[in-house]
Amino acid sequence: MRLTILYDNMSIRTDAQEDWGFACAIELxxxxxxxxxxxxxxxxxxxxxxxxxxxxxxxxxVISHDHWDHTGGLDAVLEANSNAVVVVPSGVxxxxxxxVLSHGVTLKDVTVGTQIAPGAFSTGVVHGGVxxxxxxxxxxxxxxxVTGCAHPGVAGMVAAARTMLADGVELLLGGFHxxxxxxxxxxxxxxxxxxxxxAHVAPCHCTGAEAIQLFAEAWGTSFARVGxxxxxxxRDASD
Numbered sequence: 504m505r506l507t508i509l510y511d512n513m514s515i516r517t518d519a520q521e522d523w524g525f526a527c528a529i530e531l532x533x534x535x536x537x538x539x540x541x542x543x544x545x546x547x548x549x550x551x552x553x554x555x556x557x558x559x560x561x562x563x564x565v566i567s568h569d570h571w572d573h574t575g576g577l578d579a580v581l582e583a584n585s586n587a588v589v590v591v592p593s594g595v596x597x598x599x600x601x602x603v604l605s606h607g608v609t610l611k612d613v614t615v616g617t618q619i620a621p622g623a624f625s626t627g628v629v630h631g632g633v634x635x636x637x638x639x640x641x642x643x644x645x646x647x648x649v650t651g652c653a654h655p656g657v658a659g660m661v662a663a664a665r666t667m668l669a670d671g672v673e674l675l676l677g678g679f680h681x682x683x684x685x686x687x688x689x690x691x692x693x694x695x696x697x698x699x700x701x702a703h704v705a706p707c708h709c710t711g712a713e714a715i716q717l718f719a720e721a722w723g724t725s726f727a728r729v730g731x732x733x734x735x736x737x738r739d740a741s742d
Contacts, residue, residue, distance in 0.1 A: 504622070504642055505530040505736040506649070506676065509550050510541030510576070511707050513730030519553050521731055522546045524572035525651055525678055525708040528556055529640060532739055534620045537561040537587075538638055539651050540576035547576035550731055558583040563619060567651025568635035569595040574602075581606035590619055592627075594634025616667035622740060626663040631655025637677070639664040641740035645702070646670045650677035652709050657681075658695035665699060672701045673737070676729070678708030689714045693721045705729045 510526035524542035528535065541547045551558060558580040564587045567573055581587065581603070589603045593614040603610045613619075613636060615627040626637045626648075633654035640647045648664045650657060657679040661672060675696065681689055696704070705727040706718050719726045727733070 504532075504640055504647070504739050505734060506647065507554055507556070507734040508707070508729055508731055509537075509554060509556065510539070510547055511730045513707065514732055515730040516553070516732035519550050519731040520546050524575060526573075526576065527649055527676070528561075529623065529638065529649065531620060531622050531640070534563070534623070535561045536563040536565060536620065536623060536638070537580065538565045538649055539567050539573040540564065540580055542572040542575035544576040544579035548579055554732060554734075560584075561587055563588050563590055565590045565619065565625070565638055566592075566595070566599070567637065568592060568633050568654065569599050570633075570652065573651050574599060578602060578606070581608055584608075590625065592625075592634045592636040594628060616663065624664075624667060626660060626667060629655040629660050629663050631659065635660075637664060639668055641668065641670070642673055642737035643740055644671075644737065645673040647674045647676065647737065648672055650675070650679065652678040652680045654680055656692075658692055658699060661696060661699050661701060672699065674703040674705060674727075674735075675701045676705040676707070679706045679710040679714065681706075681714035682709055682711035684711070684714060686713070686717065689717045693717065697721075703727065705733075
């Protein structure tokens with residue numbers, strides 16, 4: 504299994520463009536999944552090309568939640584890919600549904616934890632103001648959890664993944680929505696994630712610079728500073 508960040512506020516490559524938003528490619532044996540689509544379609548498509556992806560190469564497009572910085576590239580992807588299954592959390596707007604269905608693709612709602620593809624699961628909607636779900640992928644060393652913004656609380660989303668898969672969290676990657684949190688607030692989240700057994704962290708997007716630094720200090724060598732172009736591979740759970 505391989506993750507590659509296609510869209511983020513930061514880039515680790517000089518030939519890829521950074522912009523506010525998030526998108527990540529999740530490659531599984533026989534399946535490619537696009538998790539979120541960033542804000543600007545041209546930035547997304549340009550970064551895809553730079554990093555060796557095409558919009559027509561994804562079997563699933565998973566939208567974490569219905570905010571512009573995660574859905575902005577959706578139409579551009581679906582214009583090039585009429586075979587993708589689009590997976591959204593129950594509670595997204597009628598406008599987003601209409602956008603998806605106008606491309607003639609399959610729309611799948613998720614409410615509770617469910618398998619999207621072999622080895623990849625939606626946590627189901629985690630409640631907390633915004634209808635949002637995360638993706639958990641089984642790997643040999645546990646599971647990898649990918650979040651878009653974690654508006655309902657990143658610890659709650661990890662807890663939902665652990666309840667569903669009953670496995671350790673090898674990596675937590677994505678937006679943790681902690682930009683508005685002060686130091687003590689971030690410290691509380693860090694304690695919760697440690698209690699949940701999160702082995703490695705890769706916070707980005709809406710986590711906030713101060714919070715990212717606190718995560719770096721808390722996890723040490725188990726922290727990854729990520730951005731567009733970051734990629735990592737794990738052995739599949741079935742290997």
